[in-house]
Amino acid sequence: MDSGRMRFDTRAIHAGGKGAHPEHALNPPIFMTSTFSFDNTDKVDAVMSFESDDYVYTRGNNPTLRLFEERMASLEGGAGAVAFASGMAAISSVLFSLLRPGDNVIAHRTLYGSTHGVLTKLLPDYGIQGRIADLEKLDELASLTDERTRVIYFESPSNPNLSIIDIRCVCAFAKSRGIKVIIDNTFATPYFQRPLELGADVVVHSATKYLCGHGDVVAGVAVAKDPDYVNSLKFDYMCEFGGALSPFNAWLLLRGMKTLGLRMRAHEANAMATARHLQGHPKLSAVYYPGLNDFPGHALAASQMSGFGAIVSFEVKGGLEAAKRVVNGMRLFKLAVSLGDCETLVQLPAAMTHRGYDHERLRDFGLTESMIRISLGLEDVEDILEELDYILAKA
Numbered sequence: 296m297d298s299g300r301m302r303f304d305t306r307a308i309h310a311g312g313k314g315a316h317p318e319h320a321l322n323p324p325i326f327m328t329s330t331f332s333f334d335n336t337d338k339v340d341a342v343m344s345f346e347s348d349d350y351v352y353t354r355g356n357n358p359t360l361r362l363f364e365e366r367m368a369s370l371e372g373g374a375g376a377v378a379f380a381s382g383m384a385a386i387s388s389v390l391f392s393l394l395r396p397g398d399n400v401i402a403h404r405t406l407y408g409s410t411h412g413v414l415t416k417l418l419p420d421y422g423i424q425g426r427i428a429d430l431e432k433l434d435e436l437a438s439l440t441d442e443r444t445r446v447i448y449f450e451s452p453s454n455p456n457l458s459i460i461d462i463r464c465v466c467a468f469a470k471s472r473g474i475k476v477i478i479d480n481t482f483a484t485p486y487f488q489r490p491l492e493l494g495a496d497v498v499v500h501s502a503t504k505y506l507c508g509h510g511d512v513v514a515g516v517a518v519a520k521d522p523d524y525v526n527s528l529k530f531d532y533m534c535e536f537g538g539a540l541s542p543f544n545a546w547l548l549l550r551g552m553k554t555l556g557l558r559m560r561a562h563e564a565n566a567m568a569t570a571r572h573l574q575g576h577p578k579l580s581a582v583y584y585p586g587l588n589d590f591p592g593h594a595l596a597a598s599q600m601s602g603f604g605a606i607v608s609f610e611v612k613g614g615l616e617a618a619k620r621v622v623n624g625m626r627l628f629k630l631a632v633s634l635g636d637c638e639t640l641v642q643l644p645a646a647m648t649h650r651g652y653d654h655e656r657l658r659d660f661g662l663t664e665s666m667i668r669i670s671l672g673l674e675d676v677e678d679i680l681e682e683l684d685y686i687l688a689k690a
């Protein structure tokens with residue numbers, strides 16, 4: 296069957312793979328090789344001048360990496376994808392590929408902490424301004440944009456307070472001004488949201504999370520609509536900066552991605568049950584989950600996502616001390632950064648993933664020191680709800 300006609304769950308298992316299944320192996324071997332040999336110098340010329348797509352060196356390409364990239368391009372609806380050694384390698388390489396000294400990038404105020412760090416601390420050293428805005432307010436975006444704005448960057452839902460940004464509107468605004476839009480789709484995954492179809496130019500992922508799904512890989516990927524841009528990102532940036540993914544990790548990602556849809560449906564069901572259980576709980580002052588009807592971004596999320604994901608954040612009454620008692624009292628859940636694994640992972644963003652943010656600004660962004668973020672795993676929902684009752688009793 297032509298992969299263009301396959302549905303999502305089928306493509307997650309079958310898309311891509313010319314030459315990646317020697318000997319009719321059901322599962323592709325891991326091509327653990329650093330380099331590839333040539334029959335003669337004519338072959339060298341053909342490959343080096345891109346007339347042939349044979350392989351040269353694993354930092355540039357490798358059959359296991361290519362299969363992962365083709366599968367990701369299919370799932371996100373892009374022209375191609377570039378695999379990276381981590382989500383941050385993907386994010387920083389994409390930003391450097393699109394920005395030059397004197398340019399500025401406008402980014403949403405709540406982002407994964409290291410991304411915020413790259414935008415506000417690292418890029419300025421290269422003469423590139425990272426402008427922070429509330430992208431839920433389009434007038435704020437318009438007032439910060441000028442003729443040197445080259446990129447708009449955001450996550451939707453955002454980490455950790457799950458802001459929902461209007462992807463169609465931001466992309467239409469950007470397109471009319473020749474600005475590129477980069478969206479971190481880690482929380483939603485292409486199973487629930489496909490930003491390229493909504494107008495974005497580049498999608499980036501921490502593939503460490505749901506794409507892998509089993510907590511045993513650090514990886515990243517960028518997917519784009521323009522094949523020339525994909526080629527440039529791969530050979531002018533990934534290959535030269537050198538943040539190449541290991542073929543072994545690409546193989547683990549391919550294995551994990553076969554069950555992406557199945558896992559996302561189960562993760563989301565646990566998240567919905569958790570959010571409903573927490574809503575109105577006497578020990579909590581706020582619950583953040585886009586699937587709740589009274590969540591401010593609920594209607595927008597429903598219009599651009601086919602599901603609401605599996606991250607729930609909440610505030611316990613009693614501040615930081617109460618929040619610490621909750622996370623220190625866990626028996627089943629793990630206190631850990633990262634997300635998207637089979638295990639339910641809980642963390643305090645202000646003390647962990649978002650520690651690098653200026654804490655006063657973090658509070659202005661609606662993110663207190665006592666906010667708790669849960670990445671719902673795949674455990675039995677009754678065990679999850681029982682653990683929630685147990686830990687909240689300590690608040």
Ligand SMILES: Cc1ncc(COP(=O)(O)O)c(C=O)c1O
Pocket residue numbers: 381382383384407409410450454479481482500501502503513514515633634
């Ligand atoms: C939304 C988001 N983007 C990017 C990253 C960075 O990815 P990595 O840790 O794979 O470099 C993370 C990591 O937690 C994240 O949560």
